[in-house]
Amino acid sequence: MKRILICLTAAMMSVTIFAQKTSGGITADMLKQIEKTQSRGTADKALFNAIAANSIDDLAKNFSNQTRLDTYFSHETKSQSIHNQKSSGRCWMFSGLNVLRANFAKAHGDTISVEFSHDYLFFYDQLEKANLMLQGVIDMANKPIEDTYVSFFFRHPISDGGTFCGVADLVEKYGLVPMSVQPETYSAENTSRMSRLIDSKLREFGLELRKMVADGKKTKAINERKTEMLATIYRMLAITLGEPVKEFSYVFRNKNGKPVGEPKTYTPMSFYKETVGGPINGTFIMAMNDPRRPYYKTYEVEWDRHTYDGHNWKYINLPMDDIEELAIKSIKDGHKLYSSYDVGKQFDRKNGFLDLDNYDYSSLFGTEFTMDKAQRIMTFDSGSTHAMTLTAVDLDADGKAKKWKVENSWGATSGQKGYAIMTDSWFREYMFRLVVDKKYVSEKILEAEKQKPLMVMPDDPLFLMDE
DSSP, X not given: OHHHHHHHHHHHHXXXXXXXXXTTSOOHHHHHHHHHTOOOSHHHHHHHHHHHTSOHHHHHBOGGGGGGOOOOOSEEOOOOOOOBOOBSSTHHHHHHHHHHHHHHHHHTTTSEEOOBOHHHHHHHHHHHHHHHHHHHHHHTTTSOTTSHHHHHHHHOSOOSOOOHHHHHHHHHHHOOOBTTTSOOOHHHHBOHHHHHHHHHHHHHHHHHHHHHHHTTOOHHHHHHHHHHHHHXXXXXXXXXXXXXOOOEEEEEEETTSOEEEEEEEEOHHHHXXXXXXXXXXXXXXXXXXXXXXXXXXXXXXXXXXXXXXXXXXXXXXXXXXXXXXXXXXXXXXXXXXXXXXXTTSSEETTTTEEOTTSBOHHHHHTOOOOOOHHHHHHTTSOOOOEEEEEEEEEEOXXXXXXXXXXXXXXXXXXXXXXXXXXXXXXXXHHEXXXXXXXXXXXXXXXXXXTSOOEEEOTTSHHHHTOO
């Protein structure tokens, strides 16, 4: 009898659920109504034939807009060699190291230059992120695995994405080496397979650590086991990226390749001190433009850091007028800036040109796309996807920006010989963050930046797409 009642109850529930699901479904009458609105003229047939055999962007490209591409800039920092991140998400590192090497060259009157190894720093980035994941799992082992924080670590054990805060923490902890001393490997330039294997191993290790905590193992035993796990990750990284250099001989060269002085023996830390000087942390602010939130408030992205003992990503939310003023001050003084954008929007990659009118999707599809910046962020339609190095600005007679220029990390053959040009209208809509030296920042903003930050989770729409 009980079994019959259970079956009847289950059947009634399934009918109720099915009714709930179908009440908002597409009915036959609704489908007929939709179909009646469709035009089936010769123009629509031609349009379908064109789109069926061609790229949407090729057909939507606003041909007349190409005449707006102007390569003149009123204020431009010194050019430097263009690097290529290849099939990796290390744009944050390339942009950050671009700024550091540009500062070094400027400090030496642009007579000598340096190129830093991305492979070296990436090794420690991945090892540190592995430790961050494992220690995070230990710290939250008493929470259910479905908990937001716990699932965050298992969902994203490590990644090759990041922010300038990671550059600062990693460089100060591990130093720098020249690119010639530790060049790129295949896995550094093609990170996906290596990352998947390490992710899988870390998830396995994470479950083991949770069990050790649940079984009441002592902290010492858990830490010893975590160290053994990190040794396995270290070996996987050493096989794919090469073991980090500990000591090397190096001589600086001028632009013609001629040695300047005699070769010296360096460690990564001594090389960092000679090329960068003092600490990076504490010298900059990170500004963000997020129109969903109040301006002149400080926010911190919880757990969004590269090292367990490092800094979360902290930023002050500013209007675009303030951000542009900071960028202009820095560029006028000859200093490049770390910056990030949503490059998936209106980007003519062939010409390296970003403008709101590059592609006319509205005419092609017969519908307007009307969301503003705040709406695009809150609906996951837009967010920071790519870091580039801001290098130049073109100002009008009133000192207002007309267009901007960025050094990209997609190789010297991409766009404008490795650079991209963006109109100010595009910049305001799709630029999200800027790292600027504090000496260019007003007292008002510096004071606001000191407030106790409001904590934001890394699954916020604005940060989910970060490389």
